[in-house]
Amino acid sequence: MIQGVIFDMDGLMFDTERIWTTLWAPALEKLGLPAPCEAFVSGARGLAGENMLRHLRQYYPQCDPNVLLAAVRAEGKTALANGAPAKPGLFALLDYLEEKKIPRIVASSSSHETIQRYLRISGADRYFTDTVCGDDAKASKPDPEIFLVAARHLGLPPEHCLVLEDSFNGVRAGHASGAVTVMVPDLQQPTEEILSLCDACCKDLNEVLDHLRHGGEEPFPRKAAL
Missing domain, CATH: 3.40.50.1000 (HAD superfamily/HAD-like)
Structure with missing residues (x-):
């Protein structure tokens, strides 16, 4: 019961997920990194913690995953400021x-x-x-x-x-x-x-x-x- x-x-x-999907590209661009492929974007859905960091390392090994995560979160804070x-x-x-x-x-x-x-x-x-x-x-x-x-x-x-x-x-x-x-x-x-x-x-x-x-x-x- x-x-x-x-x-x-x-x-x-x-x-929110549709909005987050659009935020990887500007975050990566600001870091001087290549635009995300569909496999990267779709693979990031539902990830958090070490699972997300592992995903970021796989596709962008040249960048500290915590820096990349902070960049996309900054984009999200602006885009979703009003919920x-x-x-x-x-x-x-x-x-x-x-x-x-x-x-x-x-x-x-x-x-x-x-x-x-x-x-x-x-x-x-x-x-x-x-x-x-x-x-x-x-x-x-x-x-x-x-x-x-x-x-x-x-x-x-x-x-x-x-x-x-x-x-x-x-x-x-x-x-x-x-x-x-x-x-x-x-x-x-x-x-x-x-x-x-x-x-x-x-x-x-x-x-x-x-x-x-x-x-x-x-x-x-x-x-x-x-």
Whole structure:
């Protein structure tokens, strides 16, 4: 039975991934580096921590990956200064969870400052009592630690939590944590591997809400072997 919901943020709650995709080129140009190829841009989606640094080293070994990461984050701070559009169904889902008194938490690889800014600007901050960021976990997704930390913050065992994710590594992390894991695709459609790891794939958060409203005590039957 789902007793708490753990939300990813970028690409799941807010339409930020499309914006981040456009920011690599200007960041690289300012550093005097070649324009990014599609494999670099698509491969960077859903990465954080050491996984992101490894990705940057692979494609741009001539540049300190921390310098490159700082450059793209600076672009993002400007481009997303006023937040980003909410994904379809976000507030309807949050209203339902609040009505049913189901606790919610954000677990995102973004910084606490970024999470709080997006929540505050969008007005979603009132729905969440807590957030967990990448700095709160030693390992980044696909490691499950961030979701295990989030479940502890909710005071629930992970198997009683619903993880909502849009990225491949997020789904891998949710599955590894033991939580009910639902993918809501953003820029990437699920592969066979990802479909085998998530308990459901919904086109948007409105469909997630429909499952919760009409799916009884088990709106997302477990299909993935832990």
